[in-house]
Amino acid sequence: MTIKQVPDWFTKRQAAAAKAAASLPMPTFERFDFHRWALDTVAEVPADTTAVPTDLGDQNVVTFGDQTVHVQLSAAMQAQGVIVEDLQTALTAHSDLVEKYLMTTAVKYDEDRLTAFNLAHLNHGLLIYVPANVQVDETLQVLMVQNSLTTTNYFGHVLVIADRSSSVKILQQLETRGDQANHFHLITEVLALENSHIEFTGLDLLHQNTTAYLNRRGYLADDAKIDWALGVFNNGQTIADFDSDLRGKGSDSEVNVVALSGGKQRQCIDTRVTNFAPHSTGNIAQRGVILGSSELVFNGIGQIIKGAHGARANQENRVLMLSDKAHGDANPILLIDENDVLAGHAASVGRVDEHQMYYLMSRGISKPVAQRLVIRGFLGDVLVKLPSEQLRDRMIAVIEGKLKNELAN
Amino acid sequence: MSFLEVKDLHVRINDPENEDTREILKGVNLTIKTGETHAIMGPNGTGKSTLSETIMGNPNYEITQGDILIDGQSLVKLPVDERARAGLFLAMQYPVEIKGITNLEFMRAAINARRDDDDQMSIREFLAELDRNLAVLNMSESMTRRYLNEGFSGGEKKRNEILQLMMIKPKFAILDEIDSGLDIDALQVVAKGVNAMASPDFGTLMITHYQRLLNYIKPDFVHVMMDGRIVKTGDAQLAVKLEAEGYAGLRDELGIKAKLVDDDVTEADADDD
Numbered sequence A: 001m002t003i004k005q006v007p008d009w010f011t012k013r014q015a016a017a018a019k020a021a022a023s024l025p026m027p028t029f030e031r032f033d034f035h036r037w038a039l040d041t042v043a044e045v046p047a048d049t050t051a052v053p054t055d056l057g058d059q060n061v062v063t064f065g066d067q068t069v070h071v072q073l074s075a076a077m078q079a080q081g082v083i084v085e086d087l088q089t090a091l092t093a094h095s096d097l098v099e100k101y102l103m104t105t106a107v108k109y110d111e112d113r114l115t116a117f118n119l120a121h122l123n124h125g126l127l128i129y130v131p132a133n134v135q136v137d138e139t140l141q142v143l144m145v146q147n148s149l150t151t152t153n154y155f156g157h158v159l160v161i162a163d164r165s166s167s168v169k170i171l172q173q174l175e176t177r178g179d180q181a182n183h184f185h186l187i188t189e190v191l192a193l194e195n196s197h198i199e200f201t202g203l204d205l206l207h208q209n210t211t212a213y214l215n216r217r218g219y220l221a222d223d224a225k226i227d228w229a230l231g232v233f234n235n236g237q238t239i240a241d242f243d244s245d246l247r248g249k250g251s252d253s254e255v256n257v258v259a260l261s262g263g264k265q266r267q268c269i270d271t272r273v274t275n276f277a278p279h280s281t282g283n284i285a286q287r288g289v290i291l292g293s294s295e296l297v298f299n300g301i302g303q304i305i306k307g308a309h310g311a312r313a314n315q316e317n318r319v320l321m322l323s324d325k326a327h328g329d330a331n332p333i334l335l336i337d338e339n340d341v342l343a344g345h346a347a348s349v350g351r352v353d354e355h356q357m358y359y360l361m362s363r364g365i366s367k368p369v370a371q372r373l374v375i376r377g378f379l380g381d382v383l384v385k386l387p388s389e390q391l392r393d394r395m396i397a398v399i400e401g402k403l404k405n406e407l408a409n
Numbered sequence B: 001m002s003f004l005e006v007k008d009l010h011v012r013i014n015d016p017e018n019e020d021t022r023e024i025l026k027g028v029n030l031t032i033k034t035g036e037t038h039a040i041m042g043p044n045g046t047g048k049s050t051l052s053e054t055i056m057g058n059p060n061y062e063i064t065q066g067d068i069l070i071d072g073q074s075l076v077k078l079p080v081d082e083r084a085r086a087g088l089f090l091a092m093q094y095p096v097e098i099k100g101i102t103n104l105e106f107m108r109a110a111i112n113a114r115r116d117d118d119d120q121m122s123i124r125e126f127l128a129e130l131d132r133n134l135a136v137l138n139m140s141e142s143m144t145r146r147y148l149n150e151g152f153s154g155g156e157k158k159r160n161e162i163l164q165l166m167m168i169k170p171k172f173a174i175l176d177e178i179d180s181g182l183d184i185d186a187l188q189v190v191a192k193g194v195n196a197m198a199s200p201d202f203g204t205l206m207i208t209h210y211q212r213l214l215n216y217i218k219p220d221f222v223h224v225m226m227d228g229r230i231v232k233t234g235d236a237q238l239a240v241k242l243e244a245e246g247y248a249g250l251r252d253e254l255g256i257k258a259k260l261v262d263d264d265v266t267e268a269d270a271d272d273d
């Protein structure tokens, strides 16, 4: 634990979380059993002595295990008053802000054992704050590297707050350095206050021996918008809980998820959007590809709460399986408690179309390349929704790399 | 010069849905040399598409006897992609649509599949070649940026098959009813594309129901297929004769016991006379 010298409120909140953790149940996800992963354990490892590698990356923010390696904002971001701080610093410099929002609004610490665990055992965190009326043009790039040179589990927290009428683009990239087995436990709270706009991209590239609990939660005030683009390309066991709460009227969350499972990996992606407010919009589009003898479960949960008049909720979850040993599920769940709403869903679990493969191969294209093309085609309509061409190319490169490995076998 | 040989080919269809097993080709013999243009005509359901798909290597068709060879090398054990790289191309009667893959990247992948990793065609070279061929086929460049055949009209799909043919430049092309569904202008354009391929290193096998196509692409040989066999071979005049007389006359002349799909119609017509 590297967070020391904390304000009183934090000590108290942490103690409350520790107490709650003891009695709260684990969260559950439809059609997916992960109790054996023991995500509610803190590996007791002696103080971490590994040196921080010097070649991690030159993103605006780079973290390694429980350390923030650097924060380097552009002159423009600094001039606009954008705040990016290690949680340790933020607890002193912006204690009020952190006290107001840390596990009080988007994710509450007492939702389940894992949320409580996160706060109780927190060993690292970041605060990102964009002041009211500020439009940040450049993408804020955050690289978080799991330290797998040791077996220490990571419990991290990222708190993003876009204040009224601001806008910001964030790229959060997750990687692993080293190959020791451990847990990566990260909650990212994304608060979009009135009329703000956040483009949040996640690029998850954790190692095979990293077991991940990734909780990304959006909180949307009146007329706020969050565009999520999430690429789940981890090589290890993954629970990805991607939720958006449309609390403000006219708020809008667009959730685009692309995932790949391979080897013997098991991944559950549980994506929920809840319309609490009138005229709010939530759209979910998920595409998953399953190779080898892996498993991928997509739950899409669209929830419309009573009083959310004129709400819209749509979702499309599709899974493509490339092998007989693969296991996939695309599971739409609509929970609707209001009448004058528009809601719809589509889901499918399918295999590669043999006619398409034959056609491609009849032009001389080899089977692995043809499979890659068909997969790319399948992911295409979500990839085209990504906010920038650069990001799209980046995702495609990651997908091609992972497919090359998987299809070579 | 290269040879494509089909020797005593027998093909069975295994249709798992209807638990049906049927012999469709019953001993086909055919030799095509590069530089030659052949046409196959014949009634519906006699096995013309079966022959083309089997030569190409469609896994739904099972060869029970006979052989298919290019320059003496048997193809029957090779998967479809290797046959393509050995020089075969099939313009399909029903091209498949694939969403999410552009026509452009598909054609580049097809061309580069024939080249070594360190000898991939540059984008510039590819686009120059593409532009030339688009011009021949009166196709707009925007078609190549659309998803592969997705939402293409019937005629556009056929043109796109010929565009691929021109880009890939195989040794042997089989064109299965490339003229069906084409308007008169499109027919000429498609024929122009095929004729542009003419060379001593390129051989064509066209399947068609209409003699009209053969006015634009002149065949050296016309074969008639009936009941899973090639029953007669002649020159371009044979097609003219068939167009005028239909298949029933030829069948009876040759003493073949095949039933034609439209026998009832023909007999009804005969009664009217």
Ligand SMILES: Nc1ncnc2c1ncn2[C@@H]1O[C@H](COP(=O)(O)OP(=O)(O)OP(=O)(O)O)[C@@H](O)[C@H]1O
Pocket: B013, B014, B015, B024, B042, B043, B044, B045, B046, B047, B048, B049, B050, B051, B060
């Ligand atoms: N995949 C298949 N499954 C079942 N039956 C098939 C299949 N392919 C062909 N057949 C049958 O084999 C026979 C020959 O079909 P084929 O498509 O080769 O005929 P064709 O000569 O090309 O006819 P057309 O002129 O109508 O295109 C037909 O009776 C057809 O129904």
Ligand SMILES: [Mg+2]
Pocket: B048, B049, B050, B093, B176
């Ligand atoms: Mg046919």
